[in-house]
Amino acid sequence: MSAQSESLDAYLKARRELIAEDRGLRSDGAAIAHMSGLEELAEQNIRALRKKEIDNVWKAEHDAIPHVFPGMEFLTARGLIEKSEIFQLLKTMPKGALLHAHIDATVDVRTLLRLAEKEPALHIRIPTKLTLDNYTTVIPQFLALPKHQFVSGTIFGDSYVPDTWIRLQDARSSFPQKLGGEKGFDEWVIRSITINPTEAYVTHNTVEKIWQKFQSCFQAAYGLIHCETVYAGYLRESLLTAINDGISYAELRVTFLDKLMVDKNGELTLAHRDWLIIFESVVAGVKEELKAEGREDQFFGARLIYTTLRFISNEELREALDDCIALKQEFPHLIAGFDLVGDENVLKPLLDYIEPLLEFQQKTKELNLDIPFIFHAGETLGDGDSVDNNLYDALLLGTKRIGHGYSLVKHPHLMKICREQSICLEVCPISNEILRLTSSMPMHPLPILLNHGVPVTLNNDDPSIFGNFGLSYDFFQVLISSEVSGLMTLADIARRSFTYSTLEETQKAQAIALWEKHWKHFVEKVAAFKLDGA
Numbered sequence: 268m269s270a271q272s273e274s275l276d277a278y279l280k281a282r283r284e285l286i287a288e289d290r291g292l293r294s295d296g297a298a299i300a301h302m303s304g305l306e307e308l309a310e311q312n313i314r315a316l317r318k319k320e321i322d323n324v325w326k327a328e329h330d331a332i333p334h335v336f337p338g339m340e341f342l343t344a345r346g347l348i349e350k351s352e353i354f355q356l357l358k359t360m361p362k363g364a365l366l367h368a369h370i371d372a373t374v375d376v377r378t379l380l381r382l383a384e385k386e387p388a389l390h391i392r393i394p395t396k397l398t399l400d401n402y403t404t405v406i407p408q409f410l411a412l413p414k415h416q417f418v419s420g421t422i423f424g425d426s427y428v429p430d431t432w433i434r435l436q437d438a439r440s441s442f443p444q445k446l447g448g449e450k451g452f453d454e455w456v457i458r459s460i461t462i463n464p465t466e467a468y469v470t471h472n473t474v475e476k477i478w479q480k481f482q483s484c485f486q487a488a489y490g491l492i493h494c495e496t497v498y499a500g501y502l503r504e505s506l507l508t509a510i511n512d513g514i515s516y517a518e519l520r521v522t523f524l525d526k527l528m529v530d531k532n533g534e535l536t537l538a539h540r541d542w543l544i545i546f547e548s549v550v551a552g553v554k555e556e557l558k559a560e561g562r563e564d565q566f567f568g569a570r571l572i573y574t575t576l577r578f579i580s581n582e583e584l585r586e587a588l589d590d591c592i593a594l595k596q597e598f599p600h601l602i603a604g605f606d607l608v609g610d611e612n613v614l615k616p617l618l619d620y621i622e623p624l625l626e627f628q629q630k631t632k633e634l635n636l637d638i639p640f641i642f643h644a645g646e647t648l649g650d651g652d653s654v655d656n657n658l659y660d661a662l663l664l665g666t667k668r669i670g671h672g673y674s675l676v677k678h679p680h681l682m683k684i685c686r687e688q689s690i691c692l693e694v695c696p697i698s699n700e701i702l703r704l705t706s707s708m709p710m711h712p713l714p715i716l717l718n719h720g721v722p723v724t725l726n727n728d729d730p731s732i733f734g735n736f737g738l739s740y741d742f743f744q745v746l747i748s749s750e751v752s753g754l755m756t757l758a759d760i761a762r763r764s765f766t767y768s769t770l771e772e773t774q775k776a777q778a779i780a781l782w783e784k785h786w787k788h789f790v791e792k793v794a795a796f797k798l799d800g801a
């Protein structure tokens with residue numbers, strides 16, 4: 268061997284070692300090191316497919332879409348993603364646990380409308396007269412009323428008195444033909460409860476503005492969802508959408524801000540415990556349905572994270588925390604934890620609530636109740652602002668996981684804590700992009716977290732508003748925008764998701780065993796996948 272080739276070999280060896288050392292903190296290392304032969308083939312196939320797709324789709328010119336690139340804005344790219352072979356494969360991948368989704372934003376808006384429009388008690392109102400000029404900006408509200416308060420009529424034209432309730436079915440059937448009739452009505456409502464690409468990328472293209480639109484989606488959809496007959500159907504659809512995408516377990520956030528929900532007679536009588544009873548019976552019903560189809564091994568179960576909004580007073584928080592305790596005592600298997608939600612950038616920081624939160628910890632300790640905090644924190648672009656600082660409080664308060672934790676990468680010490688104490692970040696890539704924290708996936712901090720070995724799960728956050736149902740879209744955006752992460756990275760994330768859940772150890776083992784079974788089938792399929800021209 269010549270001196271030259273010897274020094275080249277030495278250089279290449281040193282290079283391999285440096286790379287291995289740099290990648291050494293990543294959590295997918297073990298999964299990659301112990302790949303089966305089939306997993307190796309599946310990984311190769313996905314990487315080859317990705318390369319082909321990046322060249323043919325994400326670097327190509329498209330008439331309707333001016334600038335495409337891997338991991339680009341989701342709302343512009345969605346149509347292209349849905350045509351992708353990788354995406355079609357990912358749809359059948361077992362995704363593990365969904366640990367971050369707000370339940371009132373999980374069902375396709377058309378399905379919600381189909382459920383709501385069947386309910387004769389539902390009414391609609393708008394704050395102003397609807398005209399051809401203003402109708403795209405007017406946001407409706409909904410409420411189910413008791414029979415003796417039903418009001419027939421129309422919401423369009425001069426006869427409508429602003430802020431009066433009109434039966435939804437009437438408002439829909441009398442919606443003027445020049446606005447598209449019933450179809451136009453549906454489109455109008457859908458516009459008010461979703462974010463469209465023009466809003467995200469043009470008219471509301473700042474964190475502050477998009478949050479205003481985002482929050483108004485929740486307010487508009489609230490009354491459609493929170494009425495007994497619709498609610499049960501809604502929860503069923505929410506679970507089935509997740510399960511059909513390969514999610515086998517979920518911890519879903521529910522906002523228990525209002526004390527009562529409208530029952531099937533249009534009366535405000537359903538207390539929080541009734542909401543949980545409905546949830547429990549829906550979970551049982553879904554299990555029955557799946558069993559009848561021979562699919563019972565696709566769903567391990569679901570729990571709820573009790574949430575309230577970060578604008579309430581300390582006294583109201585004390586009430587909410589007591590309510591959470593009472594619910595946990597009655598439904599220990601259903602309550603997974605406690606969280607505070609809403610726009611961190613404009614609402615109160617965790618520090619404002621420190622007294623009631625510390626009292627709660629003391630109380631639950633005395634009662635021997637395990638109700639972990641699972642706080643949203645650091646969902647911001649700020650560096651040292653009160654939202655960024657929420658990370659300190661979330662960790663000091665012993666948060667079990669961190670919702671978003673977008674700004675965690677600015678804190679090496681906090682990353683170390685998360686790594687050493689297995690505190691997982693519930694990362695929501697598409698949500699972060701649509702809510703304007705990042706303009707696209709290549710700018711998202713996820714690779715920093717993965718390369719530092721910070722535990723992460725991938726989540727969809729508010730799919731009914733963003734359109735990223737299930738986890739396939741978020742998994743896709745992560746996979747297409749990295750050359751380090753591959754199929755085994757996604758597998759590692761999915762497998763570990765159960766570990767960060769609030770399931771007990773034996774349940775975790777059972778849920779992981781089921782996941783492994785589905786993963787094996789999936790790997791066989793991907794390993795056998797024939798690339799065009801291969």
Ligand SMILES: O=c1[nH]cnc2c1ncn2[C@@H]1O[C@H](CO)[C@@H](O)[C@H]1O
Pocket residue numbers: 369370371482485520521522608609610611643646698728729
């Ligand atoms: O990404 C998020 N960060 C903080 N709060 C959120 C996010 N997504 C939804 N919500 C909050 O959850 C409530 C619905 O139950 C909404 O009011 C919304 O503010």
